[in-house]
Amino acid sequence: MKGWGRWFRNAARGLLILWSVAALVPLGIWSFARGWRFPDVVPRTLTLDAWRFALSDSSGVLGSLWISIVISAMVTALALIIGLPAGRVLGLYRFRGKTMVEAAVLAPLILPGNVIALGLHGVFLRLGLTNSVAGVVLVHLVPTLPYMILVMAGVFARYDPAHEQQARSLGATALQTLWHVTLPAILPGILVGSLFTFLISWSQFVLTLMIGGGRVTTLPLLLYGFATAGRNDLTGAIAIIYILPGILAVLATVRHVSGRSAAIAHAGRA
Amino acid sequence: MAQRPMSDRLKIALMLGPAMIFIGGLFFAGLGIVLLRSLNYMPVISLTDPSFDAYVATFTTPAFYRSLVFSLHIAVTSTALATVLAIASALLLRQSFAGRQIVSFLFQLGLTVPHLIGAIGVLYLFSQSGLLARIAHEFGMIDQPSDFPALVYDRYGIGIILQYVWKEVPFIGLIVLAQMQGLGANYEAAARSLGATRWQTFRHVLLPLILPGVLSASVMVFAFTFGADEIPAILGPNARATLPVLTYRKFTDVDLAARPKAMAMAVVIAAVSAILVGLYLWSVRREVSWK
Amino acid sequence: MTQVDLFRLGLTYPGRAVAALEDLTLSVKSGSMTAILGPSGSGKSTLLKLIAGTIVPDRGDIQFDAGSILSLQPEQRGAVMVFQDHLLFPHLTVAGNVGFGLRMRGVARQQIDRAVRDMLDKVQMADFGPRRAASLSGGQQQRVALVRALIVQPKVLLLDEPLSSLDAYLRSEMRDLIIALQRETAVTTLLVTHDQQEAMIMADSVALMMAGRLVQHDLPDVVFQRPASIAAARFFGARTFVEGTVQAGRFVSSLGVLDLGASFSDGPGILTIRPEAVQLGQDAENTLAATLRSRQFMGTQTLLRLAVGPVELEALVPPDRAVGLEPGCAVQVHLPRPALWILPKGTLADG
Numbered sequence: 001m002k003g004w005g006r007w008f009r010n011a012a013r014g015l016l017i018l019w020s021v022a023a024l025v026p027l028g029i030w031s032f033a034r035g036w037r038f039p040d041v042v043p044r045t046l047t048l049d050a051w052r053f054a055l056s057d058s059s060g061v062l063g064s065l066w067i068s069i070v071i072s073a074m075v076t077a078l079a080l081i082i083g084l085p086a087g088r089v090l091g092l093y094r095f096r097g098k099t100m101v102e103a104a105v106l107a108p109l110i111l112p113g114n115v116i117a118l119g120l121h122g123v124f125l126r127l128g129l130t131n132s133v134a135g136v137v138l139v140h141l142v143p144t145l146p147y148m149i150l151v152m153a154g155v156f157a158r159y160d161p162a163h164e165q166q167a168r169s170l171g172a173t174a175l176q177t178l179w180h181v182t183l184p185a186i187l188p189g190i191l192v193g194s195l196f197t198f199l200i201s202w203s204q205f206v207l208t209l210m211i212g213g214g215r216v217t218t219l220p221l222l223l224y225g226f227a228t229a230g231r232n233d234l235t236g237a238i239a240i241i242y243i244l245p246g247i248l249a250v251l252a253t254v255r256h257v258s259g260r261s262a263a264i265a266h267a268g269r270a
Numbered sequence: 271m272a273q274r275p276m277s278d279r280l281k282i283a284l285m286l287g288p289a290m291i292f293i294g295g296l297f298f299a300g301l302g303i304v305l306l307r308s309l310n311y312m313p314v315i316s317l318t319d320p321s322f323d324a325y326v327a328t329f330t331t332p333a334f335y336r337s338l339v340f341s342l343h344i345a346v347t348s349t350a351l352a353t354v355l356a357i358a359s360a361l362l363l364r365q366s367f368a369g370r371q372i373v374s375f376l377f378q379l380g381l382t383v384p385h386l387i388g389a390i391g392v393l394y395l396f397s398q399s400g401l402l403a404r405i406a407h408e409f410g411m412i413d414q415p416s417d418f419p420a421l422v423y424d425r426y427g428i429g430i431i432l433q434y435v436w437k438e439v440p441f442i443g444l445i446v447l448a449q450m451q452g453l454g455a456n457y458e459a460a461a462r463s464l465g466a467t468r469w470q471t472f473r474h475v476l477l478p479l480i481l482p483g484v485l486s487a488s489v490m491v492f493a494f495t496f497g498a499d500e501i502p503a504i505l506g507p508n509a510r511a512t513l514p515v516l517t518y519r520k521f522t523d524v525d526l527a528a529r530p531k532a533m534a535m536a537v538v539i540a541a542v543s544a545i546l547v548g549l550y551l552w553s554v555r556r557e558v559s560w561k
Numbered sequence: 562m563t564q565v566d567l568f569r570l571g572l573t574y575p576g577r578a579v580a581a582l583e584d585l586t587l588s589v590k591s592g593s594m595t596a597i598l599g600p601s602g603s604g605k606s607t608l609l610k611l612i613a614g615t616i617v618p619d620r621g622d623i624q625f626d627a628g629s630i631l632s633l634q635p636e637q638r639g640a641v642m643v644f645q646d647h648l649l650f651p652h653l654t655v656a657g658n659v660g661f662g663l664r665m666r667g668v669a670r671q672q673i674d675r676a677v678r679d680m681l682d683k684v685q686m687a688d689f690g691p692r693r694a695a696s697l698s699g700g701q702q703q704r705v706a707l708v709r710a711l712i713v714q715p716k717v718l719l720l721d722e723p724l725s726s727l728d729a730y731l732r733s734e735m736r737d738l739i740i741a742l743q744r745e746t747a748v749t750t751l752l753v754t755h756d757q758q759e760a761m762i763m764a765d766s767v768a769l770m771m772a773g774r775l776v777q778h779d780l781p782d783v784v785f786q787r788p789a790s791i792a793a794a795r796f797f798g799a800r801t802f803v804e805g806t807v808q809a810g811r812f813v814s815s816l817g818v819l820d821l822g823a824s825f826s827d828g829p830g831i832l833t834i835r836p837e838a839v840q841l842g843q844d845a846e847n848t849l850a851a852t853l854r855s856r857q858f859m860g861t862q863t864l865l866r867l868a869v870g871p872v873e874l875e876a877l878v879p880p881d882r883a884v885g886l887e888p889g890c891a892v893q894v895h896l897p898r899p900a901l902w903i904l905p906k907g908t909l910a911d912g
Contacts, residue, residue, distance in 0.1 A: 013362050013373055020376045023391030023436050024383065026401045030394060038399040038415055039407035086289035089282050101286065108297040110490060111543050112497025114514060115536040118521055119303035120296065142296050149289055203384030206500050220386050227390050236394075239387050246382025250375060366575070456648050459615040462635035463642040464662035465713055470636075474665070478652040 024243070030236030050233035054241065060222055061238055068202060068218040071133060075140040075201040076194050079148040084190070087152020092161055108146045116142055117210045124211055131215040139211040140201045148197045155189030195249050202245060301540065308533035324530035333516065334535065341513040344427045345496035348434035353488045355435065356442035357480075363443070364450050381440045385433070389504040392433040396421040422505050427512075429505035434495045442487040449483040450476075482554060489550045493543040513539055563625050563639075563716040563749045565589040565612070571620035572607060581607045582618070583773045589766075591626075592747040594740075596754055596764035596781075600796065604773040605753040609719045612751065613642040625716055636665070641715035645722035647702040649694035655681070655705055656690035662713035680708040684738065700731040707739065711746060718743070718750040724759060736763060757797060761785060769793055786835075787902055794833045794904065800875045803832045807903060815871050820846045822898030830903040836864070838900030839876035841883075841892060848895040849874075853888050867894060 030036065031050050033043035054061045089095075090102065108116070117139060121130065129135030163185065167177040183190075205220045214221065219242050227235045306312055311320035328334050363374055380388065395401050403418035412418050422429030457479065461471040499514035506512060511519065513535060520532035570585040582604045589595045597605045610616045612623060614635030622629050630638050641662070649658050659680055660673040668676075681687050684704040694702065703723060710718060723739060724732045740763055743750050754760050760767050761781045768778040769789075777789040788794035791802060805814025807830050812819045814832060851867040851874065863883040867874040876894060886892060 009362060009365075010367075012358075013367070016359055016362060017373055017376050019436070020379055020440070023388050023395055023433070024379070025391075026394035027387070027391050029401075039404050041401070041404045041408050082288045082292055085285035089285045093278065093282055095279070095282055101290070104290070104293055104298070107544075108293065110493045110547050111297075111301070111540050112493070112514065114499050114518070115304060115497065115540050116297055116300035118517070118533065118536050119300035119305075119307070122307070123299070123303060138296065141292060142300070145289065145292055146297075199382055203382075203386070205384065205386045206498075220384060223390075224386065232394065235390060239390060243383050243387055246384075247379065250378050250382055455615070456644055456646075457650065459610070459613065459635070460642060460644060460648045461650075461661070461665075462615070463613045463638075463640060463719070464665065464709065465636045465641075466661070466665040467634070467636055470665050474661075475650055479650075 027236040027239045030232045031240055033233055033236075036232075050237040054234060054237040059234070060217070061219070061241065064217050064219045064222040065241070067133070067216065068220075071137055071140065071208075071216075071218060072198045072201040074133075074137050075144055076198045078137070078141060079144045079197050080190065080194055083145055083148035083193075084152050086149045087154075088156045090149065090153035091156025091159065105146045105149050108142055109150070113143050114206050114210070117207050121210055130211055131213040133212075133216055136208050136212045136216045136218075139207045140204055142207070143204070144197045144200050147200060148193055151189065151193035151196070152186075155186050155193070159185055192253060195253070199246055199249060304533050304536050304540070308530055308537045310530050324534040328531050328534045328538070333511075334513075337511050337513040337516040338538070340427065340510050341496055344430050344434070344502070344512060345492050347427075348431045348438065348495045349488050349492045351431065352435045352438040352491055353442055353484060356439045356487075357446055357477075357484065359439060359443040360446040360450055363447055378440055378444065380437055381444070383437070385437060385498070385501055386504070388433050388437050389501050392429055392436065392505060393422055396429060396432060397423075423507050425507050425510055427502070427506060427510075430502050430512075433501050433505055434491075438491045438495070442484065442491060445483050445487045446480055449480045453479055485550060485554070489547060492546060497539050497543055562591045562747060564591040564627070565717055565749055565751070566624040566627070567608075567612075567621070568624070569621040570608070570611060570618050570623070572611065572616070572618045580773050582611070585621070585770075585773075585775050587768055587775055587778060589749060589751060591749055593765040594743050594750040594752060594763060596752045596760035596767045597770060598754055598757060598760040598767050598784075599770035599776075601755055603770045605755075605770055606721055607773075608770070609642060609721055609751060609753055612638075612717065613640050613719055614638050615642075639713075639716035640719055641710040641713060641717070642719040642721060643706050643710050643723060645725055647699075647706040647726075649697075649702055649705055649709075651693075651695055653694065654690065655686070655692050655694060655697065658694055658705055659690075659709045659712055661709060666713070676712055680712050681705075683742070684708055699727055700735060703727060703735055704738065707742065711742060711748070714746075715748060718748045720750060720752045722754055723752070724754070725756070739763065757785070769796070771796070788833070788904070791831065791833070791904060794902075797835070799833045799835050801832075801834055801836070801873070802904075803872055805830065805832060812901070812903065816849060816869055819896060819901065820898055821901055821903065823901075825903045830905060833902050833904060834896055834900050836875040837862070837877040838897060839867075839874060839878075840895050840897060841876070841878055842895065843893050844895040844897075846895075847898065847901075848893055851892050851894050853886055853890050853892055855888055856883060856886060858883075865892075867892065869894075 029043065032046045032048070034045040034047045034049060036043035053059050086105075090098070090105070120139060120142075124130045124135050124139070129138065163181050164177050167181045168174070172180065203220070204218075205224070208216060208218050208221060212218070212221070217225075219238065223235060223238045223242060226238060303312075308324050309320045309322065310317055310324060359377065363370070363377060383391075393400070397403070398415040398418045398420060403412065403415055406412045406418060420428075421432065453476075457475055458471050461475040462468075466474065497514055499512070499518050502512040502515045503518070506515065517532050517535040517539065520528045520535065523529075523532075566589070567585055567587045570582050571580060572582040573580045585604075585608070597608060599605050607616070611618050614630075614633065617631070623631055625638070625640075630640075649655075650661065653661065656674075656677050660677045663673045663676060677690065678687065681690060684707070686701060686704060689697070689701065689705075694705065697705065703726070707723070720739070724735055727735055736759065739752075752760070752763060764781055766779065767781045767784045769776045769784055771792055776793050777784050779787075784793075785797055788797060788799070794802070803814045803816055805812050805816075807813075807821070807825045807827050809827065810821050810824060812821055812825075812830070812832050816832075819832070849869050851869045854866040854868055854873070856866075857864040858880060859877075861880075862877045863880045865876045865878060865883060865886070867876060874894065
């Protein structure tokens with residue numbers, strides 16, 4: 001009875017592993033395949049051609065990679081600068097209208113971003129923001145800023161501001177207190193929040209397409225182009241490059257994932 | 271002290287201000303414009319005659335209802351499957367066992383993989399010439415690709431649902447796992463010692479205790495699977511569009527007169543999500559008073 | 562009425578070097594209340610969980626009325642555990658919590674309602690049935706947890722630190738309630754506690770556990786006054802330990818020759834005495850000349866640190882007896898024969 005239950009659980013865990021990586025396996029194989037036709041289960045010829053081409057100047061991958069990094073970094077920095085103070089207020093203070101503010105922060109996380117982009121498109125067009133990196137950065141703030149605010153609110157809800165009062169009473173200036181007391185205490189939260197804000201921006205596809213108009217070719221747009229052109233091998237290689245930051249992020253945070261799982265899980269909304 | 275400390279109210283306003291300006295100027299402005307344009311009212315571009323024409327046109331089109339039903343089918347099925355599988359996964363992952371770290375890592379992997387990649391991966395895996403079809407051929411179960419069941423581009427949205435389930439199981443699963451770890455094992459031990467069987471303990475103790483967290487995650491998944499358009503666009507059939515896909519098609523229609531209709535449908539999408547979240551919050555406030 | 566026997570129980574948690582329980586044999590009399598006493602981390606709660614069936618031992622056997630229960634699922638054992646943080650199910654009402662066990666057994670609704678009412682009546686909470694568990698005070702929650710366990714008429718009741726989460730003034734009330742209910746139902750009860758006073762007051766017998774092992778199991782006063790080891794003596798508050806030799810009813814050590822009164826076997830041993838047993842003044846025997854090192858007023862008692870030759874002796878005396886005693890002054894103390902206890906030699910290391 002007991003042995004049977006254990007066997008069942010282990011089998012189920014095995015299935016879970018298979019299922020978890022299932023969608024990624026064909027991408028990985030394709031990236032090393034040459035002419036992998038039905039019904040071959042594994043490619044007849046393995047090659048690095050796709051990788052070689054992907055990493056060459058002519059494929060445009062490196063350019064797209066750079067644009068993606070720049071956009072996601074700018075989005076993260078903006079979200080942090082705007083979201084950190086707001087998160088502090090929501091985490092530490094009680095005030096009239098707080099429920100309204102919280103609802104306003106939560107709404108963009110639930111309502112689909114593509115609906116919002118439909119409305120923003122016309123305005124951005126008028127302001128000359130369509131087809132531009134600036135416009136893409138702004139529209140990426142729609143899903144990322146509320147996320148960052150929520151993470152920072154969570155960080156500050158666990159933070160005791162009495163430490164700051166203690167520092168001030170010991171003679172630290174406001175700036176010294178910020179630098180020597182507040183920042184070190186919330187640094188882990190800032191890092192995790194920034195990491196996953198970066199990933200949310202990194203995985204945007206529809207918003208980039210709608211506001212960037214196909215002119216701002218981030219990595220997913222380039223990848224989608226190759227996918228629709230039937231270049232499965234290149235698609236596979238770019239897909240691997242594209243998911244690498246996320247995998248590294250999970251690796252970096254997997255140890256304390258239990259406590260932060262909700263925060264990390266939010267990145268799944270990307 | 272040289273200067274008087276700021277009042278709390280001023281501090282709150284200054285710190286919250288920029289965030290509210292950005293959320294207001296992007297999210298709520300976008301939403302507002304969608305609403306106004308759906309009513310064909312936009313004084314800035316000299317549309318000064320609000321009307322419900324776009325809504326009337328939308329609600330009298332059979333295609334709209336077909337898309338609405340298709341979207342609801344995908345959202346309900348994906349959410350239900352993902353929720354059940356996520357709870358099962360969390361139950362499997364919460365005990366300690368050899369290799370747990372690795373399994374947890376692989377389980378979480380899907381979380382950070384963008385939906386686009388998941389969709390292409392599902393395509394390469396489940397299509398009629400995909401990896402599974404090839405394996406089926408290897409075992410002599412099929413002779414040619416067309417013998418393999420159509421799991422993508424299919425009229426039931428199976429491919430779309432598979433992708434959503436693949437992506438959302440870890441999302442709900444990790445939230446459930448965190449909740450279970452927060453509860454600890456003692457409630458269940460108490461129930462068992464009071465005479466509840468394993469199943470009764472799950473049904474009458476663990477499930478009610480994790481339900482609030484499960485529900486909030488499920489609501490988010492539902493809103494996403496109902497409103498997103500990239501996955502149905504990639505994995506869905508051409509003949510059947512989900513509501514977001516139909517909306518996008520109307521929006522990019524060369525006939526500019528279709529735009530208000532696109533906006534009206536967008537409002538419907540947003541309204542369904544909003545109503546759902548509202549219902550959820552309302553029920554939570556009633557039910558979870560013990561929290 | 563169930564007799565509980567534990568045979569050579571052993572358990573090592575995965576990934577731990579030290580066993581949580583080692584070679585533990587204990588017999589709990591049917592209908593008795595036995596306290597499992599020991600410092601935190603001594604394995605007391607592990608022992609309860611093993612009996613409840615939440616965890617499974619690596620070695621040994623557990624028997625109820627001479628039949629092994631190891632192969633039984635927790636819900637089949639009839640050993641109900643009451644946790645120290647009550648663990649009332651927050652999604653159920655008070656009545657829902659109390660009736661939980663009967664509901665799981667498929668008892669008819671009306672019968673459950675009646676039993677729940679009776680039980681709540683017993684603990685003066687008749688009106689609390691429809692309330693949410695979280696709206697109760699700590700003491701009320703504890704009472705509900707207790708009747709939630711008793712309603713299923715368990716063979717064995719396992720109480721894990723039932724008083725430790727309560728305020729001091731609620732404790733004695735709850736303590737008396739537990740004693741009364743246990744007497745009434747005569748359910749074999751194991752009470753885990755780290756509080757020696759609680760154990761002495763409530764239990765028929767006390768099992769002292771340390772570092773995963775059973776150190777001593779006896780009547781409360783015996784365990785208290787006749788500790789089996791230095792560690793046990795220390796746990797009960799003894800601070801004075803003197804090495805020496807027993808010779809024909811006398812103890813020869815650096816304190817001089819003391820008359821033991823009781824019979825201890827000859828040979829090397831360690832003398833211990835509880836600080837409150839040390840008396841100021843002179844008596845017929847065992848009177849020693851001491852120098853006062855320090856004096857500490859502690860409210861109801863005063864702690865005196867005394868030097869008798871090379872030996873440091875602690876004494877707790879009524880404050881009025883210590884008036885006028887200044888550090889450095891010479892005093893006479895006497896050690897009553899019944900208060901002297903000899904630990905077998907060789908146990909000095911485990912203190």
